[in-house]
Amino acid sequence: MGSKYCGRKREERSHTLPHIPCQDLSSSSDKRKRVQEALKTFRDEFDKRYCQYKSNQLDYCLKTKVLKETAVSMQKQYQCENTKKRLGHVDGINVGDLFQYRAELVVIGLHHEFEKGIDYLGKSESSLATSIVATHKYSNVMKDGCLIYEGQGTNPRVRKPLAHHDQKLETGNLALWNSMNAKRPVRVILKISGKLKYDGLYSVDKMTQGRGEFGKLVFKFVLNKLPDQPASVSLSPKDDVMETETFQKRPKSRDHAVPKDIVKINDVSEGKEKFPIRVKTPISGVELFKPFNYLVTMTSCINRVSQCGIQFELEIFKTESKGWGVRTPSFIPSGSFVCELVGEFAHHNNKNAESILHDANYIFNLGFGKGFIDATKHGNIGRFINHSCSPNLCVKDVMYDHNDKSVPQKMLFAEQDIPADRELSYDYNCFKRNFKVESNDCYCRSPKCHGQIYI
Known part of the structure; x- marks a missing residue:
């Protein structure tokens, strides 16, 4: 009409x-x-x-x-x-x-x-x-x-x-x-x-x-x-999805998962996080990581930021050259809390410290004689986040809600707006490791890559 x-x-x-x-x-x-x-x-x-x-x-x-x-x-x-x-x-x-x-x-x-x-x-x-x-x-x-x-x-x-x-x-x-x-x-x-x-x-x-x-x-x-503006996208009537047709697609990173990934584990956190954390691998199949006990926060470490848990969907996937990695299926705005680095805390003078540090790839050295966080057997999704010389996450200390300030709490925040399907990364050099790791070579392939992780 x-x-x-x-x-x-x-x-x-x-x-x-x-x-x-x-x-x-x-x-x-x-x-x-x-x-x-x-x-x-x-x-x-x-x-x-x-x-x-x-x-x-x-x-x-x-x-x-x-x-x-x-x-x-x-x-x-x-x-x-x-x-x-x-x-x-x-x-x-x-x-x-x-x-x-x-x-x-x-x-x-x-x-x-x-x-x-x-x-x-x-x-x-x-x-x-x-x-x-x-x-x-x-x-x-x-x-x-x-x-x-x-x-x-x-x-x-x-x-x-x-x-x-x-x-x-x-x-x-x-x-x-x-x-x-x-x-x-x-x-x-x-x-x-x-x-x-x-x-x-x-x-x-x-x-x-x-x-x-x-x-x-x-x-x-x-x-x-109007002309002389970036190209737009095409709108599908379902689920708020706008299917790209004339939109200039961003080149995919070589370290994105191989197409046709399958869900190998539905929720590695076993319901402890707000969103299920899936583990995806190629159809051809790869060997899964060793089992570990999933922790939501450090033993006795409760704070206003982490007590609400992870607020964005995250998933673990197999990269081309860096082993396991973490990406986000959803958009994460700049400044948002992503996750805490969680594990078992130990002082450097601990009698088992030397054996723990030997060949440990899930260790966060806190420096200044404070000790380290060991996420080898007990940890969360933070243990899978890779290093980058141009990271999109930053590590921050947060306010303590307990009296032992020798046990620092390390939180990861988005340093910039992170688009969906982008791998998450932070700079490992902020921990200044001084012990043996499996490999010191950096594969981030960013324009600012130093070639080595611990410089």
Whole structure:
């Protein structure tokens, strides 16, 4: 069914609008740094608030509530960036940037709505859309840079309305219609495999009206990506997955697992972690590592960071040249806690220390006479994380909740945004081992590789 609005000539409405400035990336390094600092502040504060709740309360609804509370708290303390709505690109944010939560978009000013898919400025006839978020909750289709975006309105997938009715040309829908008439582009954020990707500026070129999936009239907006921007991706209607077609694929590391891996162990943690930790090997099969007792944290070491456990999916896989490794099937944002390095603690003066250190490949030397952590027989997934001269994780000491400060707790945090299927790594040199290991050669193949692990 055609809309009475679609026959209207575009020139019937006029808007006196300021020029939309182009994003000057060369002069926005300071602004981008502030945006990244705001994101780190948000993630740190969210982790702190989230861990204050008991484990049996950690459900999806509560998590969403805490995310919003964290963002609102930052707004009240003037810790957010780009707080005024604007058209065009946003300072400090690049096309292709990835985010984990909708609340992060609010904190940095990319999209100012916590739930609504269309953000806009102005009122009624003078309103203009600033940004939209395209997810699977509406019947959105993306292919070759063209987005078919379903309008805003009651949708049983979002919330169950008292009475499901036709979409109306008001609020966000009207703003998109106005943007089409005024030929003003909007920012588009796509949800890709659970992550939010800023895909750049799109023009709103057409609007139609017809029966939607649930039998009511819905608006369909046709948006096309403006030229001279990174290529976009294609949207599949299932599971928030956007299948890449024109997206420039990142070359896979030589140390990614061989294709057609099979799950050899469903959960090496035996239910001790929040997410099952799978072990994958090629179909041809490889010999598994020696059995070990899985520990969640160091004996008597309990702290506010690790007591919530691992918060991201991790899996163990067989690399090409480095033995076993760890990768993430999901996106891990910069600054996030990944896991603790866990094992048996022993002092250097321990009578069994020499025998333990001999040919030990799961030893973390703590230096300064403190001793070492031995993860050979008792440990967690941290024992499988490989070294890299250009790591994506960093090792930090955390606050002690016990009196024995000679027993340090070593935590791994994401040093940068880590995409899905990327191998995790940290710099072994931070431990300064001074005992025998099976091999000192480095196979990380990074541009900054030293050739040796312990230098």
